[in-house]
Amino acid sequence: MRYNYPHASHELADNTLPHHDDSNLSNDDFASLMPRIQSLALRTKQWVTVIGGNRDAIQQLVNAGVSRARIRWVAGRDADQREWATEQALLAATSSVVLSFLGDFSSPRVAQRLKMASKVSATHSFIFHEQPSQSPLH
Template sequence: MKRLQSNSSNHPGLWTYNNQQPEVITPNVVPPSLSAALEAAVHSIGQRWITVIGGQASFVQQLVNAGIPRQRIRWLRPGKTDDRAWALEQAVLSGTSDVVVAWVSGFDKRAAQRIRLSSRVSQTQSFMFEEDVLTPHLH
């Protein structure tokens, strides 16, 4: 079962036939949460990667604490936004990951569209977060 959770709508457009009015459906969008991503990773049955792109070491440690072997966790930390977008697209499309958890802030419109399209055709569960939403405030 494929689950893509994102804060934005994934609808590519409305289609009409012979001047019919388009049917507008408002999806029940549930904002992704780290706990949902963690649960998906723990319940993944395969032996493929749990890929984390960006994020912080604390999330990787949560995966290990939940019983996922460290050898099964692939943590990618590309510095450039373009590299992070490419890594996310490849992780989703390659079929080598059971779950992909990524932090996606700063992507341009084209990169965001490519990632949405790759997520639609992939069987990989994807969880994408905005960086500043999850970064704890300074003490």
């Protein structure tokens, strides 16, 4: 099933869209940001790089019209590898957007490094974190 977000392509495809780094998002924000992600992904022929994530995230991108051939998916075994891969993807400046699912994110230093890498390369980035568990601890 293919989803289309026609309002996104008109409202957000303008080249005046400012560079933005979203670095404090929950995994639940992914679906609500899809129109913006779609617009950024379809503006150029560059990669859409997904670090971490799962098959559902990839499928949502495909449903939004992003060609599978333009999606670069890096799994990463742990948070350190995903953080490193995110920084490298941003610094390479070969992606229109980098979507990173880091899990529990704790280091302000890493957050600052990713923010700076995104700014230096002018690559849009979205960093998603796990929501804290809602279950009681006892």
